[in-house]
Amino acid sequence: MLKKLECFLAGLPMTIVAGVFLLLDLVPHLMEEFSGTPVQLSFLPFDPAWVTVVISGIPLLYLAIWRIIHNTGISKISSALLICIAMFAAIAIGDLFAAGEVVFIMAIGALLEEATTNRAKKGLKNLISLAPSKGRRLKDGKEEMIPAEEIRQGDILRILPGETIPVDGTIISGETSVDQSIMTGESLPVDKGVGEDVFCGTINRFGSIDISATKVGENSSLQKLIRMVQDAENKQAPMQRIADRVASWLVPAALLIAVSAYVFSGNIVTAVTVLVVFCPCALVLATPTAIMAAIGQATKHGVIIKSGEALEKMGKVDMIAFDKTGTLTYGRLDVSDTISFDETISETDLLSLAASAEAKSEHPLGKAIAAYAKEKEVPVMETTAFRMTTGKGVFAETDNRSLLCGNEKFLIENGVSINSTVRSALERLRTQGKASILVAESQKCIGVIALSDVLRPEVKDMVSRLSDMHTRTVLLTGDHNKTAAYFAQQAGISEIRAELLPEEKVRSIEKLQAENHTVCMIGDGVNDAPALKTADVSVAMGSMGSDIAVDAAEIALMSDDISKIPYLKRLSDAAVRTIKTSITLSMCINFAAIVLSLMEILTPTTGALVHNAGSCFVVPIAALLYDRKFE
Structure with missing residues (x-):
């Protein structure tokens, strides 16, 4: 009930x-300060600042008490506690405006921080949805579809083309090509036998x-992947406010100065003014x-930067893993390459022959050759005979x-x-x-077509x-x-860690x-x-990357422009x-206000106004950052 009230207010x-x-x-x-005569709003039967104190003060009081009860050690002392003390002190001497002002500034700071850190967390649900729900088990010579959770180690499963493999296993018959990008990020399907x-x-x-079936249920590779995301999510600590970092000394210092001011001056108003101007509202506003x-x-x-913590950590990064x-x-x-071994056959003729032979192929490499020939407007001839041997190649007559x-x-x-x-x-x-497709005619190899992913x-x-x-930069790839060495050389990356499964990428980062490196990981796949x-901070390729990778990362490059990384650091x-x-x-303004308070030049009301001006001073400074030009 209290929590609901706190959230509402x-x-x-x-x-x-x-x-x-x-x-x-x-x-x-303000009218009283200029005229010297007390002014009362006739249409209100109470001081309007009471509404501000109640609305903005209750959530702050709730936070201060919660931290005293639940936090350990010095972290019990927070900026919320100091502001509550100042609020009650101002109320005690009847200066409700000062009380309302300090809690209102804190409320604004909390809203600004919340606006910068909220983000949807749908990635784990998407990852779980990738887990197959059924499998085709072979039992007593018959096929039966059963829920994935009923599959046991040692069960024999049949996987048809286009189906998702429901458990980890070892092939006992048949040959195929498997898209392992979900696990390894490899761009090419892997031939399996x-x-x-x-x-x-x-x-x-x-x-x-x-x-x-060798690994089933919670022991499967995909379930391990899901658990790793869950574990890593749980390890993420919330961003700690700068105000709370210094609250351990700020609260005692404020109380000591306020008490000393009262002892030496005998004026309780001076002590309350010190507490008001000492409040760390500027600290709360400066960050968000x-x-x-x-x-x-x-x-x-x-x-797209999803949190202030990510922005701050990006500046500390000294190692980026790609x-x-x-x-x-x-x-x-x-x-990428068309190489003819026969002087009578040009590279264009070789591509035409290979594309004609692969036109009916279902293999990704064959499809890529046919698509490339079509794009380059190379003639593709009809085949009169076609036969495909899974995982090996095709025979065609044309x-x-x-x-x-x-x-x-x-x-x-x-x-x-x-x-x-x-x-x-080869x-x-x-x-x-590069992946290679050899082309032969009449028992003679006449050429090779090479295919490759393309470096940005x-x-x-x-x-x-x-x-x-x-x-520093390092390449982490499955x-x-x-393949990794070739692309790393092209990119100018000297450190390489290849043939990595997801858990091995995690261990490399750890x-x-x-x-003692602050590590940024940049990726795009599940x-x-x-x-x-x-x-420590992560960046996902937003337009091409999987929804899971984009959600898992704290920063997303929506245009897939990886050249933005240096810009992010700056x-x-x-x-x-x-x-x-x-x-x-x-804080310099606050220090000057403290001195003026001790000299009894400022009252709680004027002190609150000066304090408010100092707090709002951070807004135009931050605005300059919005329009600043970076390389």
Whole structure:
């Protein structure tokens, strides 16, 4: 009941009401200061500041008492406690305006902070929805669909093309290509055969397979992924207000000075004035106003920052970990090389033959070749015969020519010899992280088509700029070592950690943190979610990235422009400097107000006005951040 009342009073509508009544109380006070004659609003039977005190004071009192009861040690003493003391002291001497003013400023600060930190948390629900609900079990020679939770270790399951694999298992019959991007982030489906492992949540792209369940229920890879996101979410500490960090010495100092002022002057009004001007309202306002301005500045540039804590931490980052696929690269396959081994066949003719043979293929590499040929307007001929061997390649007849397209093993099985020239080309392409499709005709290998993900053109300059800012970079990817090394070299990244599953990415980040690095993780896939949550601050590629990755991250690049990363660091540095500047200037004003209070120049009412002016001083300073130009 108390919590509901506190939330109601602390909300925006009631805070506006409190502000209106405080303004009504300010008018007669100003008239009294200038005329020297007490003024009373005739249309109100009570002092309007009472409304402000009740509306804004009760939530603050609730917070102060809650922290005294539940917090431990010195954290029991908070800025809320000091302001409550000042509020009650002002009420005790009958200065309701001063009491209302300090609690109202705190209410405004709380609303501003809440506006900068609230964000929806739907990612975990989306991740859970990826868990398959059913599986096809083979029992006594018959197929039966059963709930995924009823699958037991050792059960034999059949997975048809296009189906999601319901548990971790080992293939016991059949061959296929599996989309493992949810687990590893690999851009290419992986060909799988008998004896190889498959993971829960991955997708069977082609070919029917039978698997023996090895890890089921809570032990499956996808469930581990879900738990890692949950654990990392629970580890996230809420942003601690700067005011509360200094409250441990601010409260005793304020009370000591106020008591001393009363002892030496004998004037209780002086003591109350000291408490009023000592209130850390500027500290409360400085952080959220600067953060709101910085977040607004970032939003104009297509960068969504979900919390002030993320903005502050970004400036402290000295190590940035990148995922590869969809982050440093576009996450799509393109033909990168067309190499002919026959002088009579041009590269365009080779592409035409390969595209014609692969036109009916369901394999992702074959589809990519056919799509590339169509894009380049290369002629694609009709096939009179077509046969596909899952996981190996295709046979096709077109224009009275018999063609084989596939991997090295497929060609050898069909009597095609692979000479040293071909092997040398294949090895070179492998070291560049490229997938290769060999093309053969009449028992002779006539060429090779290589496909690769495409590095974003801005990546190299971005990495160089980060290096100039003394920020190290590391590549964390599920791709093969050679693929990772090739792309890292192209990007200018010297540190590589490849062939990583989601939990291994998490361990890599934790290791970097153990070495006293402040780590930023940048990724785009479901498999990146645990690493994004584990890092000190995280950035997701917003337009292409999965909903889960975007939700798991604290910052999202809505245009997928990774060159914004150096801009983010500069912006966060500027925001922190603005906060510190605002606090320093406003505290200088408060210090001057304390001196004037001790000299009995200020009263609680005029002290509240000076204190209010100092608190509001931080707003225009923060506004300058919104329009500032960054490189």
